[in-house]
Amino acid sequence: MELLCIRQWISGLLPTWLSAWCIKPVGGALVRQEPEYILLALMGSPLKKIMLCSSEKEIFSVEEQVMVQHSVIINNMIEDGSYNHEESKIPLDCVDSKTLKKVIDYCTHHTHHHNDNQEDLEAWDAQFLNVDSNGLYDLLMAANYLEIRNLLDLIYGTIKNMIKGKKIDEIRRIFNIKDHGFTPEEEEQNRKEYPHFY
């Protein structure tokens, strides 16, 4: 039986007040979820997978629930019906394979381990972000594109801590800023006015 028919059948059986109780996390916020999806999950139906396609044309298969919970963009694509489970894949031209794999890792871990205690999750996050600055920026841009709120907040917090209290030259290195754009006179003026920054 096609999934759509199952859905309609179930939703016909359920009282309307039930939908008020069904909420799920999407992209870090909580939204109402149709009760029929929750029932299906509870009934142990095979977890729906979706296909994500990286910029290098590599296909990654991932549980639909995992991505829908974390990425607002993917959730919207699936809810408005522009994604057909049977044939299409979601093309992500901005994200390369290495980064996409990491993003999927993050979302999968946080979905399956969301009941873990805070310390364990934070330790896993710290290990997850133990990458070089290029990798970190790729992750940031992917999380920004896919609108994954908790990954974004995690990366913002990490970068913010990386630059707090650092000297100007170190900040430039962290952000790969080769040409600061100041004239020699302006740079000289800054160094004189704020010697302790350098």
Place this chain on the structure above:
Amino acid sequence: MKHKADAEAKVLPLELVEKILVWLPVKSLIRSRCVSKQWLSLISDSRFAILHYDTADAAPTNKNTRLLYLSSEVPEARCVDLEASIRGDYALQLPLSCRQFSLSILGSCRGFILLRIHVNGAPLLLWNPVTGSHRSVPYPIIDPVPSWVGFFGSSNKLWGGLGYDESCDDYLVVVGWGNDQEWEPHWEYFSVRTNSWEEIECGHLPPHLVTIDCALFCNGVLYWLAVKYMKVNVVIAFDLAGKHLSMVSFPTSGGSRLLKLFAGCLGISYLNFTEDQKIEIWVMKELSWTRLNVVLPYAYGIHPLCFTKGELVGTKNNELVKVSDKGVSVESLRISCHDNDSKMVMFTESLLSLPDEFGGTGKEQGK
């Protein structure tokens, strides 16, 4: 955005840099202005200043809140981060035009401080200590001129406050003066946008009302602690949107002390003489008072300033002290300042600039 070989060092697009910088404390932003020309123009943009301020203010406690006091030893202002160790205080340059005079603080709001210069004829000063920009606000012209104008003697009080009217993105300077014996008080407010003074109706307030503290701005209302008939303490409130003065009732009668802002809400600290001489703290939420479930043993001589993370910060003689809720002194810092002279204020560091009268957001107006 497509990227080429991995070997090429990646540069974050400016829109993402902005999203990171918005979370930085003000001090780090000042430093970040020197990183690159792009970052300088981003941080100096008034749109960014507003975004940064709103982001910090939306958090449960604004991380940029500081205590600022005017040093009585050297002509400078000093800033203390009360959430962190209070030993880490730093100096801020006063505007050049007022460094050699005696000053007092009438209020603060959104990173601006209202300064009063104790010299005949000197105007009020609106000052942002972080950016250094300032604007002078001449006193209103009163007709007929009372005989005491220019003579700020002990029985003639001048009080004031600084607030922000969200409905029209305008800063209002409120000034009042009077004498608790003879003259009726007079209240006026100055709008930074229209650059003019307007009188405030105060006939409905009880007579002989004189305020004893500088104003606190909280949720669109300015509050003063005032004295009625030289005895009874009352709270006067000025609603900025409605331009309306009113009185706010106290939670209980009794030995009230200071009116201070606690964690974003209006708070009053009480000296409860009846029960073991404890300091009680009452907080006003939604126009009703609740007593905080923290009662501090009366540490003799402490004037409470603020209550953060279960610790009370206050002044005691010439020291700033942090006291745990058991009354144990956690930290102290010697400061050359007495709170009684209106030389101390809680303020929030910001990069904001004042709107100019032509409707734009102002540029620097130094003197």
